[in-house]
Amino acid sequence: MKIRDLSILIGIIGVVLMMVVPIPTWLLDVLLVLNISAALMILLIAMNTTDALSFSIFPTLLLVTTVFRLSLNVSTTRLILRDHEAGHVVDTFGHFVAGGQLAIGFVVFLILVVVQFIVITRGSERVAEVAARFTLDAMPGKQMSIDADLNAGMINEQQARERREKIEKEADFYGAMDGATKFVKGDAVASIIIVAINLIGGFIIGMAVHGMDIMEAIDTYSILSIGDGLVSQIPALLISTATGIIVTRAASDNNLAEDLTGQLFRYPRLLYIVAGTVAMLGLLTPIPLLTTLPYAIILAIAGYRLQKNLEARKQEEQLMVEEKEIEEVRSPESVISLLQVDPIEFEFGYGLIPLADTQQGGDLLDRIIMIRRQCALEMGLIVPVIRIRDNIQLKPNEYVIKMKGNTVAHGELLLNHYLAMSPGFDDDSITGIETREPAFGLPALWIDEAAKERAELAGYTVVDPPSVVATHLTEVIKKHAHELIGRQETKALVDSVKETYPALVEELVPSIMGLGEIQKVLAKLLKEKISIRDLVTIFETLADYGRYTKDPEVLTEYVRQNLSRQITQQYAPQSEPLKVITISPQVEKKIAEAVQQSDQGSYLAMDPASSQSIYQKLTEQVNRLVQAGQQPIILTSPTIRMYLRQLLERSLQDIPVLSYSELEPNIEVQSVGVVNA
Helix, strand or coil, X not given: CCHHHHHHHHHHHHHHHCCCCCCCHHHHHHHHHHHHHHHXXXXXXXXHCCCHHHHCCHHHHHHHHHHHHHHHHHHHHHHHHHHCCCHHHHHHHHHHHHCCCHHHHHHHHHHHHHHHHHHHHHHHHHHHHHHHHHHHHHHHHHHHHHHHHHHCCCCCHHHHHHXXXXXXXXXXXXXXXXXXXXXXXXXXXXXXHHHHHHHHHHHHXXXXXXXXXXXXXXXXXXXXXXXXXXHHHHHHHHHHHHHHHHHHCCCCXXXXXXXXXXXXXXXXXXXXXXXXXXXXXXXXXXXXXXXXXXXXXXXXXXXXXXXXXXXXXXXXXXXXXXHHHHHHHHCHHHHHHHHCCCCEEEEECHHHHHHHCHHHCCCHHHHHHHHHHHHHHHHCCCCCCEEEEECCCCCCCEEEEEECCEEEEEEECCCCCEEEECCCCCCCCCCCEEEECCCCCCEEEEECHHHHHXXXXXXXXXXXHHHHHHHHHHHHHHHCHHHHCCHHHHHHHHHHHHHHCHHHHXXXXXXXXXXXXXXXXXXXXXHCCCCCCCHHHHHHHHXXXXXXXXXXXXXXXXXXHHCHHHHHHHHCCCCCCEEEEEECHHHHXXXXXXXXXXXXXXXXXCCHHHHHHHHHHXXXXXXXXXXXXXXXXXXECCCCHHHHXXXXXXXXXXXXXXXXXXXXXXCCEEEEEEECC
């Protein structure tokens, strides 16, 4: 045990022993002075704290100081009743404060008790109770705010964890303060009782045991009782004041003195009004002018000086801002910020500003938070912060979506209108402005509010402009998800898995695979819209097969096979057979024979005529299913799946290509088309 810990332990035990073990008067004097010094130190610390949690030990300290003070009261009471004296400190307080008159001493003591018990203690108790209740009630909202900031990318996981811990500590602190204020209240009551015991018990013992007459007993024990009460009430009052400061102190970057001076004298002109009012009191009332006029002059001069200092400070701050802007422009590093490219940007014309302006009812920011949450749940991808800005170079109703500075999608909206998409047959009574739904390219109409209900009754799908933007942005993110995951994002995912599966990550990284190799596999999965949320299964597969091959294409195939249940649930309906386009054995053989091996891996090297023939026949089958309103899915053998995917990557990249080993055995598969040679 450290010396510091041992000394605290011995001190606490000594405080308790003081209640039963008599102590000499010289040691009592030292402890009484120590009690006053400790109370004053606690008050000064409370005044200089900027946050209640920076003095989180205060509730415990309140209990310790209260017990210490009561132990001193017991010791002084023992000496008063036994020896009719309690040391120099108690005697000095009794004579000096009372001024030789017992009535004055009693009045001062009672005033101190009333101030502490009725004013400070009761107020602090009420504030602590309300603060504890409000802190607990606000915890769910604060937790949701942290989650929203985390989902928006404004903070990282470590910062979110720290903010959650701070909220928990605040709840614990104010809950403890709610109970700790009862110590101060009980201490005030105990002080009154102890003074009464000293008085009554002293009178009786003084006359019965020490042979004093009644006046001598009253004079001796009254002075000692008053001194004992005052020497304990003054530290108690300091501690009570510190309690009130702690529980009423709002979080600030400055201490109490800086906040008081900075906020009370923030408006210097108000001092002129106060100075004039004080001067009028001297002129219009019997109060002597010599009493009010100097004070009014001091206030007026102070207001003038403060106003001049405030104006000078504002000018200095303005000059510093201007100089800083000039230095930033002149500095060679000023262009570095211009090189920063945002992963995702959403730019819109000035006509669409109400979408993002919360004061005009825009909820685009909230929808983006939900999009990031949805992508995390569906794709397992942490979408970076989406930068939203207006662009006067765009048309008023136009918007563009950019990935790393390049435009990948655009569209136009009509505010105060609704986008109506036909159910497959047109209703001539539904009229509007013809357009195309931006996310999927379906024919649609912009209709006004009056036609909305009629269109819904006719079977049209009707959505508002914010929903159109949210759907389009979601589809763009899913389509380009593989571009958003780099090595830094991969490291964040690896670190999140390491928290719960440290053995798996330590085996895989970096001994078997590096971050770059893992990133390539994850990107290939996302490119084919396979969720990477099950990172444990993905990492287990990479740890098993990464020892034998570093080819990301081959590793991706192994991962896909181990994600068969997930892929099956993604594409196979629950009640119907899975309808697929199959590849004939002749075509599979032709593709397998065209595979070439190299140092970088294997690739498809098929002659243009053969590849064009296969592509055309696949396109015919795909178009036939699309026209029939079915989702085209291509099913092939595991050995050629990735090469067939390479063949279709440019023109039919949205068509899923699955292998037999990626489907669960209990799934019924129905071939609705065959690609022959």
